[in-house]
Amino acid sequence: MEQKTFALFPEAAYGPALNSVGIAQALTKMGHKVVFLSDPGFVEIYQGYGFEAHPVALSEPMPPEQMAKFWEDFINGHIPNFRKAPIDQIDNYVKECWEAIVDSAKWAQKDLPAVLDRIKPDVIAVDNVILFPAIKQYGVPWVRIISCSENEIEDPAIPPHLSGMSENDTEGHAAFRAKFEDVIAPIHADFNAFLAECGEDAYKIGEFFEASPYMNMMLYPQPLTYKRETPLDPARFQYLEGCVREDAAYEVPTFAANNDGPLLYVSFGSLGSGDTDLLKRLITLIGKTRYRALFNVGDYKDEYSDIPPNVIIESWYPQPSVIPQVDAVIHHGGNNSFTECLYFGRPAIIMPYVWDGHDNAMRVQETGYGFRSDRYEWSDEEMIAKIEACLTDTDMADRLAMISKHMQSCEGPLKAAKLLAGLVA
Structure with missing residues (x-):
């Protein structure tokens, strides 16, 4: 097979970044070249997995430490909003995120044309929630990767993205959409003005990206997907059934x-x-139980003391290597x-705070x-009851075993690599 060059452009977050690493690993095994387009703060992550990475400014340039501090402060400043229902996060956390995301598209447009001319990719794959006009206009096939909940691709019959609502709560769906469109309207108008400057058509209210042709x-x-009013065309929409990297x-x-x-x-x-x-x-609670627990505490390890003997804390874990060895997450x-968790057949208790975590928890x-x-309104007894159910519910265990077998048989990264390679075969 003739070697082709694939450019992957994930959002500047660990989830999309590491999913794309899994796809890149599969493309490399097929003999292709993979190059990452990257927020400057993530360049070293891709290089750490052995890939070439080209920085694309997604905000005003600043030193990596300053950028990391910016996002840390951004999230920590919103911790009080994590207590709110998803609909009540629209006019604070969600609004500020979309402002930053629109700014990122404007900044990227300054760098992308020259970077793409330097790389000369045969295919570009974007894992983000917003259109980058330079990629659409470059003249090679471009692919959209949706690493968030599948309701990022909207449909009137399913819960709106970020709502965390039951699929049957149609009244709630309408209220969420109405508030989202009202709050986001000025940001959306600004983005449409940017699209016009780039020679692109305006998007309808609430949309910031389009499906790739x-x-x-x-x-x-796919077994957890919603029932849509308009089914997605499999010729243009494919489910990867997870995309677990080698770690x-x-x-x-x-x-x-x-x-x-x-x-x-x-x-x-x-x-x-x-x-x-x-x-x-949670550490204090689990310290009083018969369980053992591995805690990922990120960059805050120094803030913990008096760790119970049945708890181990670390700043980072190779998660795909850890989850298969645990009993619940x-x-x-x-x-x-x-x-x-689904891929490895492990039951989960999801305590969401923002974005599509709400949707995934409900689903x-x-x-x-x-x-x-x-996230906060629970008693020790309620949490222990959920953990015990995760450990003892045989029906749940059977469902998890079945979906694990299904997802692992689909080989998501390889499937993605074949779909991408098929565009230039």
């Missing part, structure tokens, strides 16, 4: 207590780890954690693969 790849597992091996350490107890893994992602009060509350609903509960939990 070539291929759209959803990381979501470093992990050996579970010996615990000072409960060394034969059920093993839990607790992670709220790189940004959610700033919610140290919640993590400390408590996480924030990010799409990597969501799909990896995992409605389909019987785990539980949704309020």
